[in-house]
Amino acid sequence: MAIKYILIFFVVIYLFVACSPKQDTTDVSITEVTFVKIESISMAKLAKLKFEDIYGFETDDLDMALRVFQKDCQKSAKNPNLSYVCSKSHNYTDGKTYFKTYFTPYKLYKTNGQKDGTLTGYYEPILKGSLRKTKKYRYPVLKVPKNKKIKKLSRAKLNKIKHKAENILFYTDNRVDPFFMEIQGSGKVKLTNGTILNVAYAGQNGKKFYPIGKKLLEIKAIKNKNMSLDAIRKWCEENPKDSQKLLNLNESKVYFSFSEFGATGSLGVPLVAKRNIAVDRRYVPLGFPVFVQSFNPYTKDSLNTLTIAADTGGAIKGEVRADFFWGTGKEALKYAGKMKDRLNMTILIPKVGYRR
Known part of the structure; x- marks a missing residue:
């Protein structure tokens, strides 16, 4: 079931650190961006990228991201846009090779052409x-x-x-x-x-x-x-x-x-700490990989993580908007309760096998 009411409503909605993801090599002016629309997947403005242009992608634990994607494919494979890549995912253990082979990255933009959104946390x-x-x-x-x-x-x-x-x-x-x-x-x-x-x-x-x-x-x-x-x-x-x-x-x-299960998102699968996010499904369909660029709420170090969209929430509205699942218990609360920062989102869209 969806996490219906998110911590943001009464805690972090008043906490905002006016900063943008560090060393974001895709930070170009709006006039240099060529927008595309893939309405069968997202109603947002999208800008095609190269994986090497995504700061932090190469250094992330992409094998872990692949394992979470494979788990979530138990449900997301029902989406015709993901069925093919889900079927191929189980042939791989190397996340970097898999995602680069079967997906193309697209940065999400707001209607007004802005790339910065908001990331909050829940637990x-x-x-x-x-x-x-x-x-x-x-x-x-x-x-x-x-x-x-x-x-x-x-x-x-x-x-x-x-x-x-x-x-x-x-x-x-x-x-x-x-x-x-x-x-x-x-x-x-x-x-x-x-x-x-x-x-x-x-x-x-x-x-x-x-x-x-x-x-x-x-x-x-x-x-x-x-x-x-x-x-x-x-x-x-x-x-x-x-x-x-x-x-x-x-x-x-x-x-x-x-x-029978612990925290379960709208996708219908148990959530994995630091690897699942809640999104607005008008712009990010459930089951899709999304590279998140933001900040650790305590250290303010860059947070660059490939996540899987697996949940929704009443406060999660907009093209560049996500809620980061921190896990269970007091330690997770420590981060979720403090998190609110600027966010860049890059959705990975299958190269083949989706409805155009």
Whole structure:
């Protein structure tokens, strides 16, 4: 299932470092670019490149990228534009040879001819929980309510209801972690006996999403330069009486179910940390390789990585727009919660076998 609501909405939408990918040898003026359209694949403006013109491509772990592409081909091979290259991929272990043999790189541009977009990050959280309500574990994580009227209620109204056991998936020890899991769209729960279960998106109440980070900035509870997921969490912990009021400003409510698999994207395959991205499928079809050029959110070193588009998201709109999957747990949160930088995207399009 798609990661429906992305961390950007309330954390990194206020964080922006005005810089562009370093040493981007394709950085030419708009007047020097010859745009093409391949509407069977992308509605974006495209500019054909040579692989040697893509800074960082040769030094990336392309063998790893190939393995992820092969895995994702379990689903993406159904796309007639990818079926041929997917069938050939299993004959290769050398990613560099494979991608150069079967693909042509095209840089993505916005309608206005600009190549710079935005890269944010997301992750899979791990919650502590119990299948039974206890003094410690008393905050319910809900399944999709069978009663349609209840399903459509706002977050505030849902919090006032005494829910039937059949509508409760599990209980957790605080109200903030489930809220953040809703933003990510999936997660894991570690039960009191040590068992870890996968938690997947199952539905939503249809209400409008509100970025709570925006409110904290308005009331000057957090400074713009300090805004992060950890900052929001800390504020909620320090203001327990007001934290529920803050969360209730976001009327949108996500429901969950247990799943056999971990974080799974819209393509229908488990996501791989640092190798899968969420995209706007109008411009980047799921399953296509995309070379991402941006920055590490902490070190600010260049981030040049061949990824596979495997997910979508409510905040991921536009030609040059992506959400970078960092993985599971606290370390992934550290990067996802801070990431927002300028982005260049190069989509790899099959040389043969696609509908023109």
